[in-house]
Amino acid sequence: xxxxxxESIKAMPSMPNTTTNHTISDIQLVxxxxxxxxxxxxxxxxxxxxxxxxxxxxxxLPFGKALTxxxxxxxxxxxxxxxxxxxRETIKWCLAFLDExxxxxxMPEKILGFYGSWQLLAKFDxxxxxxxxxxxxxxAALPHNSEQAIVYYLTILNINPIYWEKFxxxxxxxxxxxxxxxxxxxxxxxxxSITLVDFIAVRLAIVYVLWPEATKDLLRMINVPEISxxxxxxxxxxxxxxxxxxxxxxxxxxxxxxxxxxxxMRPEAQLIFxxxxxSESFRRNLEAxxxxxxxxxxxxxxxxxxxxxxxxxxVINAYPVLLNASHNIMEEPINKDLRYIIRYQQGKQILIxxxxxxxxxxxxxxxxxxxxxxxxxxxxxxxxxxxxFPYLTNRIKTLLKNKIAxxxxxxxxxxxxxxxxxxGIPLSKKIDYAESALYDGINKKFC
Amino acid sequence: MILSFAFYxxxxxxxxxxxxxxxxxxxxxxxxxxTLALICIVLxxxxxxxxxxxxxxxxxxxxxxxxxxxxxxxxxVNGGGFLLVRFAPLYLHYPESLLGIFIIxxxxxxxxxxxxxxxxxxxxxxxxxxxAQMGFMFMxxxxxxxxxxxxxxxxxxxxxxxxxxxxxxxxxxxRHLIKGRRSTASSFLLxxxxxxxxxxxxxxxxNTPASSLNTQLFLIGFALLTGTQLAHVILEKNxxxxxxxxxxxxxxxxxxxxxxxxxxxxxxxxxxGINIPQPLNSLHVISFACIFLIWIVANSEDTADMKIxxxxxxxxxxxxxxxxxxxxxxxxxxxxxxx
Numbered sequence: 001x002x003x004x005x006x007e008s009i010k011a012m013p014s015m016p017n018t019t020t021n022h023t024i025s026d027i028q029l030v031x032x033x034x035x036x037x038x039x040x041x042x043x044x045x046x047x048x049x050x051x052x053x054x055x056x057x058x059x060x061l062p063f064g065k066a067l068t069x070x071x072x073x074x075x076x077x078x079x080x081x082x083x084x085x086x087x088r089e090t091i092k093w094c095l096a097f098l099d100e101x102x103x104x105x106x107m108p109e110k111i112l113g114f115y116g117s118w119q120l121l122a123k124f125d126x127x128x129x130x131x132x133x134x135x136x137x138x139x140a141a142l143p144h145n146s147e148q149a150i151v152y153y154l155t156i157l158n159i160n161p162i163y164w165e166k167f168x169x170x171x172x173x174x175x176x177x178x179x180x181x182x183x184x185x186x187x188x189x190x191x192x193s194i195t196l197v198d199f200i201a202v203r204l205a206i207v208y209v210l211w212p213e214a215t216k217d218l219l220r221m222i223n224v225p226e227i228s229x230x231x232x233x234x235x236x237x238x239x240x241x242x243x244x245x246x247x248x249x250x251x252x253x254x255x256x257x258x259x260x261x262x263x264x265m266r267p268e269a270q271l272i273f274x275x276x277x278x279s280e281s282f283r284r285n286l287e288a289x290x291x292x293x294x295x296x297x298x299x300x301x302x303x304x305x306x307x308x309x310x311x312x313x314x315v316i317n318a319y320p321v322l323l324n325a326s327h328n329i330m331e332e333p334i335n336k337d338l339r340y341i342i343r344y345q346q347g348k349q350i351l352i353x354x355x356x357x358x359x360x361x362x363x364x365x366x367x368x369x370x371x372x373x374x375x376x377x378x379x380x381x382x383x384x385x386x387x388x389f390p391y392l393t394n395r396i397k398t399l400l401k402n403k404i405a406x407x408x409x410x411x412x413x414x415x416x417x418x419x420x421x422x423x424g425i426p427l428s429k430k431i432d433y434a435e436s437a438l439y440d441g442i443n444k445k446f447c
Numbered sequence: 448m449i450l451s452f453a454f455y456x457x458x459x460x461x462x463x464x465x466x467x468x469x470x471x472x473x474x475x476x477x478x479x480x481x482t483l484a485l486i487c488i489v490l491x492x493x494x495x496x497x498x499x500x501x502x503x504x505x506x507x508x509x510x511x512x513x514x515x516x517x518x519x520x521x522x523x524v525n526g527g528g529f530l531l532v533r534f535a536p537l538y539l540h541y542p543e544s545l546l547g548i549f550i551i552x553x554x555x556x557x558x559x560x561x562x563x564x565x566x567x568x569x570x571x572x573x574x575x576x577x578x579a580q581m582g583f584m585f586m587x588x589x590x591x592x593x594x595x596x597x598x599x600x601x602x603x604x605x606x607x608x609x610x611x612x613x614x615x616x617x618x619x620x621x622r623h624l625i626k627g628r629r630s631t632a633s634s635f636l637l638x639x640x641x642x643x644x645x646x647x648x649x650x651x652x653x654n655t656p657a658s659s660l661n662t663q664l665f666l667i668g669f670a671l672l673t674g675t676q677l678a679h680v681i682l683e684k685n686x687x688x689x690x691x692x693x694x695x696x697x698x699x700x701x702x703x704x705x706x707x708x709x710x711x712x713x714x715x716x717x718x719x720g721i722n723i724p725q726p727l728n729s730l731h732v733i734s735f736a737c738i739f740l741i742w743i744v745a746n747s748e749d750t751a752d753m754k755i756x757x758x759x760x761x762x763x764x765x766x767x768x769x770x771x772x773x774x775x776x777x778x779x780x781x782x783x784x785x786x
Contacts, residue, residue: 047618074781087779096767099567102617106565108754108763124757124764176781357680361673365560365745366738368576369583369599370673374705376602379609 024161026147033150033196036168039073042184043177045100048321067229073173082211083218087175089127089206090199093118094178097194104363114198115146119205128209135209146201153204159215170218171203172196267293272437274299301437305329305425310410311348328423331410340408347405449494450530453487456480466533481537485544488534489551496527496581499555505578507773509570516570517611520577521604528584528600535593535721542725549589553734555582557741562770564745565763569617573610575770580607590662590731593721598712638679641695645674645702652706661724668735670705672742674698 024032039057044050053059054074058066096107097114109117119142122128129135143149159167172179179199186195207214268291273279275296283294304319310331317325333341361371385393416424425433457469457476476484492498497505508519531538531548538544559579566572580603587596649670681694713722744753753759771777 080780084779085774088774088777091777091779092767092771095567096565101620102569102572103567104564105561105763108760121760121764124761125768126765127768174780353681357677360680361676363564364676364742365564366669366742367673367676368560369580370669370705372580372606373599373602373708374701376604376606377708377711380602380605383605383609383612 024151029147029150030197032165033168033200036165037172037179037183037196039069039169040172040176040180040183042187043180044184044188044321045181048317050321064229064233067232068226071227073169074176080217082214083174085210086203086206086214089125089210090175090203091178092127093202094182094199098181110193113146113192114194115149115201116144118198118202119144119149122205128206139205139209142205146197149201150197150204153201153208157204157208157212157215163219166219167215168200171200171207174218175203267291269293270295272297272301297437301433303327303433303437307331307412308423311407327425327429329412329414329425330423332413334409334411344405344408350404351401449487450491453484453491456484456487469537471536482541485534485537485541488530489544489548492527492530493551493585494527495530496524496585497555497578498527498551498581498585499558499578502555502559502578503773506571506574506770507776509574509772510776513570513611513614516573517608520573520611521608524577524581525600525604527581528588528596531585531588532593532597532721535588535719538588539591539593539721539723545589545591545725546728546730547589549586549730549734552582552585552587552589553737555579556586557738558582558766558769561766565766566770569614570611571770571772573607573614577603577607586734587666590665591723591725592662592666594713594716594719595666595709595722597716598709601712602708634679634682637691638675638682638694639671641678641682641691641698642671642673642675644695645677645698645705646671648699648702649674649706652703652710661727662731663724664727665731665735668739670702672739673705674702676746677701 041052041054041056043052055066055070058069061069093114096103097110097117099106107117107121109120111117112120122142123136123140125139129139143152154161154164154167179196182194182196182199185191271283271286271292271294273283273294273296275298279296283296286292286294298320300319304323304325305327306325307316307318307329308331309316310333319325335341358371361367382393413423414425414430416426459480490501494501494504505524508516511519538548556579559575559577559582563572563575563579566575580599584596584599584603587593587599646667650667678694678698681697682690716722
């Protein structure tokens, strides 16, 4: 840390909020940040992952221009050591905060939100203050409110308000993975413990501590000579045309064949399949058998339901991740014999207890050593059998599990119940869904 | 390097390339050279088995593909333990050196466990857990129980390899099973009773006479701890007689399994004669008391107050920082963004 930046810290006001020259309301600031984040494509978590166009934010531009802009923001050819330091610290804190029930000891006071809990811990982070007394003092007196903090940091970093939005974009695009994930959480979940505002506030504070002169360098980063994709696009077009020509030739020959034996009469059955490569072979073979007609349709058949599993304590969202559920469906056991159900539930309790015991011993202090010595041999045996006889091992595992808690057959309950207004599907809706599945699904060729 | 230096010293002193020869004829070596060589061997073992403060390399190797990690944590890290075991007779000759090894192991165990519990990333959690387990193995060496240490290495290797290979299942891991557990004084006492049953069974099977005050007691203490915890899971909320009997039986069976798996390896290593319990000293007692206390605190419900103190915050941040990988191994910049 050079002497100049120490001076700048010395000259810093102790009460940050009073010296803010730039007046901007919190709402305006949030708007500015969300504006700055438009170039980010949200990233979904692993268990509901969906493919996203990385150039989603540039969709209004022509393709060539979008590529150029994307490269400008996301392809940091010039590795800046200090920026990497800042990124590492941000990653560390994001990882600690965005824990998905993995840490036994959680980040303290997570309830205060990302910025709130971080600003309580920042003064203890030796990687931030680097044992520098002035930096320690500064970190100990951070503003509590993230919006106010952002304005304060921008002021002391000496950034002209006209560059604020650009600077926000840079802060986000230089760590695109995490910021895109936070964007997903902000826009597609109800959890608002971490927002882009929090993220920017933490990042700005880290920037100020580790790299006070960042302003110029960072803004220079996007003023790099633009990469032209003209040649690349020309090549791409050429290959595309080439491929298209060969494909149409192939299709033409097939089409002639198809036209000659097209079935004029009414099909004996019409079948709707989930439009998927896996159903493709089924459909082709079925159509070859008899006078059957098959159609592809979106796999959830236009029915966004959330299924509450009876056997597992889980809720299955049986629809594409971008939609919201409009109905809750409860599963019910077919055999309503109470003894039968109780026996199953007792078995399930045993399994849960076993699992809980394992977890308690594993994620604890001092008990994991004996656990390891006891289970080691079984882990080894399991590994061996799963490698050598994978099917047999899995069969035995399922068999044992079923012995303890034999699964019971269930059926989804579609009826609406007066007590629970949220479950089931009302009759009028059922008719609507059936109609739309038949007409939209079969493209009005329903006969 | 350090290890070659140690070997060089020993070869110079005994004019032999055979470890077994050196181990049998150590009395001919001058004590200062032997001490230096032994320290060097401990240092080499520490770095191989990721002992504090030489644990950083293991944390920094996180980026390796998961099967490689599995192999590394099942095999590579055990090298240090085997090195110590190979020279066990020399260390058994110097009780002070054993105490040193014990302290290193103790510190590593405490740190590793704490690091493990704060990680939100499954691979780093497993890595920190390996550090703790290796620390435990060092403690066992330091207690003079070298064959117990080998047992630990073997079973830990297999278990950890299995965990690494099934890492991806954490996406479906249901961790809230262990939340909101309640505990009452009576259920806790009953758990301890069950734990005693388990520990007793362990003593019988693993053939560890608990009558004399030696370091075997240390291991029995851990068995007791684990048995108590296991019983506590079963007993929570209601400690009816039926539950109590079930808990006692399960812990009893657990003690059985534990004892057998220890006995199995010890029988193989019996001819080496390297399991020589040392007399229990105050340091051992203090260490166990320390672990016991942390265990009690970690499992009690009323830690919420402690967790909003500056002390806790400081502890958390320093543990978080010291369990990070080396900065060169973290990808902090996206240079390549090809479409």
